[in-house]
Amino acid sequence: MISIGTTGRVGIFLCECGEEIAPVVDLTKLSAKIGGADMPVSVHVTRYWCSGAGRRLLASTIEKEGLDAVVVAGCSERMLGPLMRDTAERAGVNRNRTVLANLREHCANVHVGKRAAATAKALRLVRAGVEKALRAEKLEPIVSDVSRSVAVIGGGISGLTVARSLAARDIPVTLIERDAELGGTLRSINRLFPSYCNSAEYAGQVAAEASGDPNVEVWTSSRVTGVAGHAGDFRLTVESEGSTRELSVGCVVLATGADVLVPYGLFEYDDNTKVVTQLEFEAMLREGLGTVKRIVMIQCVGSRNEERPYCSRVCCTATVKNTITVLEQVPNAEITVLTRGFAQYVGDLDRARSAGVTFLRYDPERPPEVGVETVEVFDVISSVEVAIRYDLVVLATPLVAYDETVELAGLLGVPSDRHGFIAEPHTKLRPGKFAPRGVFVVGSAHWPATVTECQSQAYSAAARAAELLSSDVIEREPVVAVVDELTCRGCGECAEACAHDAVVMRDSDDGMKTASVDTVRCVGCGVCTQVCPSSAVTLRHLTPGQLLAMVSATVGA
Ligand SMILES: Cc1cc2nc3c(=O)[nH]c(=O)nc-3n(C[C@H](O)[C@H](O)[C@H](O)COP(=O)(O)OP(=O)(O)OC[C@H]3O[C@@H](n4cnc5c(N)ncnc54)[C@H](O)[C@@H]3O)c2cc1C
Known part of the structure; x- marks a missing residue:
């Protein structure tokens, strides 16, 4: 049960998160188990605390109940921490005393189908959050000048x-x-x-x-x-x-x-001078196509595969655009586009089709084969093997x-x-x-x-x-490290470990060195606290006292 030396009234805001948390964690049981006579908390449940209505309700509850610490049990700190802190702060709760307990990723998402166990774990996470919120010092934002450029x-x-x-x-x-x-x-x-x-x-x-x-x-x-x-x-x-x-x-x-992928090793690009990329083709179109009349264009070259599963989005539009430009330059051009099916918006597709461009669909398991004079492809729609004569093969490669x-x-x-x-x-x-x-x-x-x-x-x-x-x-969040000068022995390990040059070693009056934190540079990552051999560096927003209380709430609840 929540305990020792803590002050203030805590509001606990349990979130159903639509269909994410409520079906896995029993929020009614959880509400009943949180708190007790010696724990000054109030518990509230809603569908989304992050929604406009949810945040208004959170703020009015804080004001009505005179809360001075808040635990929002739903999404992650990273996702909703700033939004929830802003909301609670406007209603009068110090930013450092709003804590998020991650019931979604740390509980519901990973314990689907285990309602009792998930609810028990949720209880521990919420209690740890309460411990952290109650022990949180009231911190004020760090203010620094802005360079307007x-x-x-x-x-x-x-x-x-x-x-x-x-x-x-x-x-x-x-x-x-x-x-x-x-x-x-x-x-x-x-x-x-x-x-x-x-x-x-x-x-x-x-x-x-x-x-x-x-x-x-x-x-x-x-x-x-x-x-x-x-x-x-x-x-x-x-x-x-x-x-x-x-x-x-x-x-x-x-x-x-x-960058635009250069398709080394694909579709004879390295050895056949009549095989170019769509980007190289753009330059050819600028110069004029000369005698080129029969063009085969192959889509998704080096993309939508194991190495690059993503669709590069701009290639199909660029290809279709270029078929139209070709037909303007060479009205009797014969253009065939081999696709894997369009994954994105494709621009002037209808215009290209009605201008006579042929679109065939290939199977990635049976990709087209570029020969000396023809491209052979199995057309998935008609189930026919086709051989297309070409003057030029154009490969659409992804952005990388x-x-x-x-x-x-x-x-x-x-x-x-x-x-x-x-x-x-x-x-x-x-x-x-x-x-x-x-x-x-x-x-x-x-x-x-x-x-x-x-x-x-x-x-x-x-x-x-x-x-x-x-x-x-x-204004910056006051999430920074602080040095206890009495315990610091001036070894400099913290300064060495800091990736942000935020810890400097200063000469102290007794001729020793003492670490000092530049709060403007410090990002509160906590690396310095881990390397300090005398535990002289701590984080203002996550003190050893808070950590110990959270651990004890987690393992002892
Ligand atoms: C073949 C092809 C055809 C396309 N056709 C169309 C089209 O018809 N319509 C359309 O809307 N889009 C088209 N696109 C997409 C279009 O090219 C992109 O939308 C656009 O170029 C993206 O612009 P960007 O400024 O983000 O990047 P980029 O154009 O790539 O510009 C980035 C700039 O940053 C510079 N840079 C890179 N690294 C550094 C660094 N470390 N330090 C300093 N500078 C750096 C680069 O030199 C470059 O000047 C096509 C793309 C391709 C490949």
Whole structure:
């Protein structure tokens, strides 16, 4: 039972989470078991505490019952921690005294069909949460100055659009591009679906508008090699045309795009000069096709397979767009597109079909075979083996992440997925919001995207960055480490272990060294607390007292 030396009245908010938690955990039984005469808690259950109605109910309950600590038992801290803390804080509960007990991933999702055991475990998790909340010190946010400027890394259409949008709000931007020229992939594309405008001209025009803006400084042939700081005050190290430059900005936008897979070893690409990629074909279309008349296009080359199970989204649209351009240049061209079935929106498909383009469907288990003069394919729809004569075979290959983008993401603290793309932690609940505050990812670095999608993401990121930079100061969660100077023996292990350069060793009056935490740099990860041999470093938001009480509630409940 909850105990020793704790103060305050705790509200426990159990969440059914739709059909996620309630069918596995018996919330009625759980409500009855929580608390007791010596435990000053009130228990409430609803379908979704994260919904608008749920949050309003949570706030009014806090006010009505005069609660001064809250445990929301439902989703993870990562998913809903900030939202729940904001809601409770507005109703008067200190941010550090709102705790999340993860009944969804840590209980319901992993114990389906074991209702009694899941309910017993839920009870332990909730009790641990109560212990943590009751022992939580009331902490105030850390306030720091904001540098009203943005670094945009990557000068493709996404980065250019962010830069222009921020510049229009009078926010200074440094656009860092690794190539000598701006424009990204659009420089290599012939025409752009859906407008069929000249892609390179369009990219050039947007680049000229961005670089001509007095609020935009363009650094070409430049790469970011180091990142320090936090939202409002990032410090970047940039290798730029042979020299190293330092840059201080309030936000960072990652817009480094993606590469196009070169299909070595696939469909005779290495040995047959009549086999090209869709990107190489874009250049051929720009030059003119000459005598090429019979074209076979193969989709999903190197994607939707074991190594790259994802659909690259832009390839089918690009292929169909190119069939239409071919027919404009060579009206009697014979074009066959071999697909695996369309997984995404495909643009001008009907227009291509009625213009005479043939679409056949192949089985990935029986892929087309490219011979010297023909492509042989088993058409799944008609169950017929077909041999198609060709002058050119065009392979649609997927967008793949740059290794360098994955490294940059690591420096910025944004996790990338197993394919190297950088999606937000929750695409449905918090689209466009990435884990570290002040960092945004847009365009094909995020996931293969069309130009329209890149630009929507860019406008959204620019608006969010502008919102963050609209104030002179920024408030940060007070989740930082603290050093007890009396116990610190000055060994420096914490400073060595800190990946954020947040712990420095200072000379103390007695001639010894003492560790000191820079609260602006500290991210509260806790690594320093683990290496300290004298337990002099602790986390303000998770003290040893809280931890011990939580463990004892978990094993002893
Ligand atoms: C063959 C083909 C045809 C297509 N056709 C169409 C179409 O018709 N319509 C359409 O909407 N979309 C089309 N697309 C998709 C379109 O190309 C993308 O939507 C768009 O290029 C993505 O823009 P981006 O700025 O996100 O990335 P990119 O265009 O890839 O630009 C990224 C920029 O970042 C730079 N960069 C990379 N790494 C770093 C680094 N570490 N530091 C600094 N800079 C860096 C790169 O040099 C580049 O300039 C097509 C794609 C392909 C491959």
